[in-house]
Amino acid sequence: MPTDRKPEYFKGATLKVAIIGCGYVGLPLALRFAEAGHRVLALDVDSAKVDMLNRGQGYIEHIPATKIKQHLLSKHFAATSDFARLSEMDAILVCVPTPLDERREPDLTYVEQTARSIAPNLQRGQLVVLESTTYPGTTEELVRPILEQNGLRCPIASAAQGSDVPVDFFLAFSPEREDPGNKQYGLAQIPKIVGGVNPPSGRAAAALYAQIVARVVPVSSARTAEMAKLLENIFRCVNIALVNELKLLSLRMGIDIWEVIDAASTKPFGFMPFYPGPGLGGHCIPVDPFYLSWKAREYDFSTRFIELAGEVNTAMPYHIVDAIAAALNDRQKALKGARILILGVAYKKDVDDLRESPALMIMQLLLERGAQVQYNDPHFPRLHRMRRYDYSNLQSIELRPEKVAGFDCVVIATDHSTYDLQAIVEVAQMVVDTRNATRRVARHRHKIVLC
Numbered sequence: 001m002p003t004d005r006k007p008e009y010f011k012g013a014t015l016k017v018a019i020i021g022c023g024y025v026g027l028p029l030a031l032r033f034a035e036a037g038h039r040v041l042a043l044d045v046d047s048a049k050v051d052m053l054n055r056g057q058g059y060i061e062h063i064p065a066t067k068i069k070q071h072l073l074s075k076h077f078a079a080t081s082d083f084a085r086l087s088e089m090d091a092i093l094v095c096v097p098t099p100l101d102e103r104r105e106p107d108l109t110y111v112e113q114t115a116r117s118i119a120p121n122l123q124r125g126q127l128v129v130l131e132s133t134t135y136p137g138t139t140e141e142l143v144r145p146i147l148e149q150n151g152l153r154c155p156i157a158s159a160a161q162g163s164d165v166p167v168d169f170f171l172a173f174s175p176e177r178e179d180p181g182n183k184q185y186g187l188a189q190i191p192k193i194v195g196g197v198n199p200p201s202g203r204a205a206a207a208l209y210a211q212i213v214a215r216v217v218p219v220s221s222a223r224t225a226e227m228a229k230l231l232e233n234i235f236r237c238v239n240i241a242l243v244n245e246l247k248l249l250s251l252r253m254g255i256d257i258w259e260v261i262d263a264a265s266t267k268p269f270g271f272m273p274f275y276p277g278p279g280l281g282g283h284c285i286p287v288d289p290f291y292l293s294w295k296a297r298e299y300d301f302s303t304r305f306i307e308l309a310g311e312v313n314t315a316m317p318y319h320i321v322d323a324i325a326a327a328l329n330d331r332q333k334a335l336k337g338a339r340i341l342i343l344g345v346a347y348k349k350d351v352d353d354l355r356e357s358p359a360l361m362i363m364q365l366l367l368e369r370g371a372q373v374q375y376n377d378p379h380f381p382r383l384h385r386m387r388r389y390d391y392s393n394l395q396s397i398e399l400r401p402e403k404v405a406g407f408d409c410v411v412i413a414t415d416h417s418t419y420d421l422q423a424i425v426e427v428a429q430m431v432v433d434t435r436n437a438t439r440r441v442a443r444h445r446h447k448i449v450l451c
């Protein structure tokens, strides 16, 4: 590797780009770099994923295997678990998980382990970018010291300290804004925020990403980029909590919150609609805000909006189960022993992702209260054992009319587009709708309970 590599080097064609962590974020990113003509090496500790990728097979529903095969054949894409190969790379992008632990505190073990795998292979002139969502300071305070263990340096410096501070390697943070299942905005159309630990690192990362996205948004530091990603997700989390709380009040007041939101949305400025639901789901919105709350404690600062939003959103599955019990009660039935069909276990419409899905919590609460629970989800033919739940004996049931009619209550937890809700309402005894998915169902409305 040259010792005098300039940030502009990353404007070059056919760079060698490693992506560590081939999940919902890393795999599309890897394929996008391959599409742009670079040579991509996808690394993952999960050897089953590596084997599938090298056979040209996919494991994420919305990422077609044909794309993987095409880039394998053109030799622009390969997968491995051999981290020693990092030493051959120009750029190393890190897309590993950043969950919460049992005490709902940041679990940075994946990021830390990854930095430890990079460190012995790190070469002069390489660019390392963290993409995993995390609290401000992670790139500088956690990743940088580990990478510097072998003697190469990437000092923290602001633009005021000079735009050409000498560095041995480049280090930056660039948050991923992937929205699985969103057909309108793919990776290439979504602007990418980039912040370096020092100005040369910021310029190097900006040069690289400018090759795969329509717009790069450079910011003054890695910490700013880390905070920007959290602001985006906290904004969603707090607004969803607000609308969930207003839904609870509206239900009590006999007002249709969805009609209210549609009406308010006609304001051409200063309003953005958020929709109530059965609770937060996915790897991001229920998790990321608590990375900032945790970090804020170091500064004797309490993030009250985040805590309050967490409280309101966490209560939603409990509210749904109470609403199911009340609806059964109105029909002279008890929740204990009731046969309940959950429609949709994915955390959101049309995705094959179960992480933090509120449907799983609703099922757990129903089982604890003695209900008999079954589910349907076209994206999950069967469920499995998870950290918090054991649904290893549950399989998605077929939605045959006579089968649906046999349930005391059908609960729409996730409104997948494939559901024929008119037909389901037609045969169901009662439908509890947590998403206003039945808004266009005109017949048998007396069977529908919005909650």
Ligand SMILES: NC(=O)c1ccc[n+]([C@@H]2O[C@H](COP(=O)([O-])OP(=O)(O)OC[C@H]3O[C@@H](n4cnc5c(N)ncnc54)[C@H](O)[C@@H]3O)[C@@H](O)[C@H]2O)c1
Pocket: 020, 021, 022, 023, 024, 025, 026, 043, 044, 045, 046, 049, 095, 096, 097, 098, 110, 113, 114, 131, 132, 133, 134, 176, 177, 178, 179, 180, 283, 284
């Ligand atoms: N999923 C989303 O929609 C989304 C959107 C924006 C940001 N993010 C953030 O991106 C990051 C990754 O999320 P994801 O949804 O892609 O996660 P994921 O679980 O789908 O994928 C992570 C991958 O990393 C691998 N991995 C774990 N430890 C590793 C290690 N030490 N070395 C190599 N590979 C390792 C896992 O095997 C897995 O394949 C998280 O920080 C998340 O918050 C996710």
